[in-house]
Amino acid sequence: MTMVRTRFAPSPTGYLHLGGARTALFSWAFARRHKGTFILRVEDTDLERSTPENTQVILDAMAWLGLDYDEGPFYQMQRMDRYREVLKQLIEEGKAYYCYASKEELETMREEQIARGEKPRYDRRWRDSRATPPAGVSPVVRFKTPLEGAVVIDDLVKGRIVVNNCELDDLIIARSDGTPTYNFCVVVDDWDMRITHVIRGDDHVNNTPRQINILKALGAPLPQYGHVPMILGHDGEKLSKRHGSVSVMQYEEDGYLPEALLNYLARLGWARGDEEIFTMAQFVEWFDLGGISRSAARFNPEKLQWINQQYLKQTDGARLAQLARPFMLRDGCDPGKGPDFARVAELLRERVNTVKELADAAVYFYRPLDPEPTVLEQHVPPDILPVMAEIAASFEAIEWTREAIHDVMKSTVAAHGLKFPRLAMPLRVLVTGEPQTPSVDAVLALLGKEEVVKRLRHQLDRLKSGFIPE
Numbered sequence: 001m002t003m004v005r006t007r008f009a010p011s012p013t014g015y016l017h018l019g020g021a022r023t024a025l026f027s028w029a030f031a032r033r034h035k036g037t038f039i040l041r042v043e044d045t046d047l048e049r050s051t052p053e054n055t056q057v058i059l060d061a062m063a064w065l066g067l068d069y070d071e072g073p074f075y076q077m078q079r080m081d082r083y084r085e086v087l088k089q090l091i092e093e094g095k096a097y098y099c100y101a102s103k104e105e106l107e108t109m110r111e112e113q114i115a116r117g118e119k120p121r122y123d124r125r126w127r128d129s130r131a132t133p134p135a136g137v138s139p140v141v142r143f144k145t146p147l148e149g150a151v152v153i154d155d156l157v158k159g160r161i162v163v164n165n166c167e168l169d170d171l172i173i174a175r176s177d178g179t180p181t182y183n184f185c186v187v188v189d190d191w192d193m194r195i196t197h198v199i200r201g202d203d204h205v206n207n208t209p210r211q212i213n214i215l216k217a218l219g220a221p222l223p224q225y226g227h228v229p230m231i232l233g234h235d236g237e238k239l240s241k242r243h244g245s246v247s248v249m250q251y252e253e254d255g256y257l258p259e260a261l262l263n264y265l266a267r268l269g270w271a272r273g274d275e276e277i278f279t280m281a282q283f284v285e286w287f288d289l290g291g292i293s294r295s296a297a298r299f300n301p302e303k304l305q306w307i308n309q310q311y312l313k314q315t316d317g318a319r320l321a322q323l324a325r326p327f328m329l330r331d332g333c334d335p336g337k338g339p340d341f342a343r344v345a346e347l348l349r350e351r352v353n354t355v356k357e358l359a360d361a362a363v364y365f366y367r368p369l370d371p372e373p374t375v376l377e378q379h380v381p382p383d384i385l386p387v388m389a390e391i392a393a394s395f396e397a398i399e400w401t402r403e404a405i406h407d408v409m410k411s412t413v414a415a416h417g418l419k420f421p422r423l424a425m426p427l428r429v430l431v432t433g434e435p436q437t438p439s440v441d442a443v444l445a446l447l448g449k450e451e452v453v454k455r456l457r458h459q460l461d462r463l464k465s466g467f468i469p470e
């Protein structure tokens, strides 16, 4: 059996969005599944819209997602000589021809066709013409599409697609300045790169019969095709920024884990039973093009967030700390100065959806925060302040463990006949500034005795000097 060779062929004309990343993932997984080769090819021939920045973002996104490629990146702009060589060959073999029709001529032809009620298309006037070419006109090169027969595509996702050649025209494969066109470059590349499976978005499905005809004319082996349905927004509209569809790298900025995004993308339009959370190793083992749904998938940001949360819960503290550190530093908070950030991250990971939220939630470990007046009002009644002073003194005397902290809290509520939350809430609010944190004894244990006592005393002093809520 021939070795599987797939490719991801993005055009660097914009950011790499979720749809592109999912196409890349499916191509990659298919190659990995069959122990084949995955190739990255940058289709940068649209000089006006392609930028080096966009190319870099594609490379960064591939690296961030861990979609490793075995060959490439190849750049189409570096392969121009090869495309010209193949063009020449097609012309010499009479499979492509120069077309000298001027813009005006084509426009007139079009108007006449419309007037006759025909579908406008190039009438092949130069296909077999023996006329002398007009002087001073730089011709385009057109491909001789077969006049009869049909292209049959057994699409690995969509099933059989039949297109009659009489519906296709003689497409331009080189512009008048000699540059090859998009469909032609793709064909030469897929041929030279010995691609066996073209897995791409179904926005390209109309190009496929044209590309197959050119491949046949070249005597090239035909790859198999799998056209993956689009990703739509939750409202069924084409996915756009409005739906939160942004550059893949924005998800890193927003604190998503690459493995969570991959897991989400894998599930988007592909299913294996009810499996929701799986590793990429499992996905590779299970992935088959037949499992891709034939209808468009809908992007659901809440689901993505939920999957991210599932992954966060399983991620060890050291890695979380490493991921969250830049977010903390950006907020002017140094997680190197204070409790071990890995342990803080482990304490917080159950409660957050993203790494960014984790960083936000960790701030009070590294920077004392004054509670908001409304929070004080709600949770710190004046009569609890003497109890807070007392507990600060008791804390000073103990060995600092979570259990010992808990014992002090228990004996203090017992001594004052209080319910536990009546003590825990003001303690939490005074030490952290926040009404919501993980279990207060765990938070205090991590913060350290000195810091807790210092913060408590500082807040008590502050309240004494006039901050006591009414």
Ligand code: GLU
Binding pocket: 008, 009, 010, 011, 043, 186, 199, 200, 201, 204
């Ligand atoms: N460059 C094309 C795109 O970005 C993909 C072409 C292909 O996969 O054949 O949409």
